[in-house]
Amino acid sequence: MAPIEAWGLAGLLLLTAGFCLLQRHLWRACLGLVAFALLMALAWLLLGAPWLALAEALLGALLTGGTLLWTLRGRGALPRLAPVDETPQRARSTAPLRWLLILSWLGLAGIALIWLLGVDALTPPASATTLLAATGVLIMGLGLWAFTIQRHLLRRLLAFNLLGSGVFLLLAGLAGPVAEVRGLILVGLVVALLGSILGAVLLLRLHAQAGQITLSGASPAGSGSGP
Template sequence: MIAFFEAIAAFGVIEVLLALGLMVSALVCLFDRHLVRACYFFVVFAAAMTVAWWQLGTPWLATAELVLGLGLTGPVFLCLGHVFPGASSSLERDNFSEPRSRVAIRVLLALAWFVMVGAAIRTVIADMAYSPLEHPLLLAGVVIAASALGAFALHRHLLRRLLAFNILGSGVFMLLAGVAGTSATAQALISVGLLVAWQGSMLGALLIRQLLHLEGVGALGRDGKPKEGAI
């Protein structure tokens, strides 16, 4: 127990609490049954990511996250969340009430992603500018990326998948910061990645809104009720 508290003191209380806040907000956003509440926690996660970038000494990335994530993407998700019929009630979790072959395919795809991410981390870990053992935020990035991959494979609802896509991107960018460090060049490259991810999110949000307008909420899929033709 003493060693545990000494490790926390070595990391820095603020960074440890920030890493825990990132993981908790990401997990609630990814797996909360209430869709609107999950969207609110995405806003909380974006705010925590802004502080995390600042804590890592990357003011440009903190500014980009503040504008793109907290200022633009978060409100879009909140608007979409409130649009869905029945959003005020709890959404059921995926109960896998589908053929076992489809369940097996989903599980295998998720495992394949986990293996690829693990192999990539193992390959570059020796060249990381910052050791994960020295920065809890980098460990949080690993947990966030893995959780987002699992959520993307689990959920059928398109808005939930778009949320998972954004959370996954944040985890990956955090790991890239660990590999490349906080130099101006690294910040510029990750900023470009944040901009591209934001554009993809906006395109996904527009497509979801158009599907909702043309075909109704049934076209988007719903956790607990298999979407016709879904894998």
């Protein structure tokens, strides 16, 4: 059995991820992301990678979380986003495609995981790394589900960040915190940060220009052309 603190951490990670993705109140959802990133830092500490924990706290919690919170605060002349996401979820007609995507992603990752770790991976995981890899798969599932079903761009950015964290957990759980893994995760954190900043700035400008907070109205014909 994995140590009790690993089980606790895995549970907390899943709970925070679920909270962050389901919460329609955007400010709370972003705070959820900050809490999730801090828990991720704890997970890296548990795996014995203190520098990675520091990078996660700095890049993930402080900068990415801070950027998204700053987006909600609004700035200067740009109008603020509404505090609560009122957009409806995607239509049921696209559901089969969505589930195909989610299930094929998770199925591929799951098969590969079982192949690599043996059938024992299906029983309660024996070590902290295996447990975190399994948690990573579940978080990827949550993130993918939210990314495909939600329309609000800020919430899709949150879902992207969680999806990325799930991949990092799987990566570290499979290969252990060796130098290559730390390098990959560091690059991944920087990319997630830059992507979040770019997405948040764009969202604010799109909102200011055309009043849009989703992509759905943006057909190639340019129905979103503002005044």
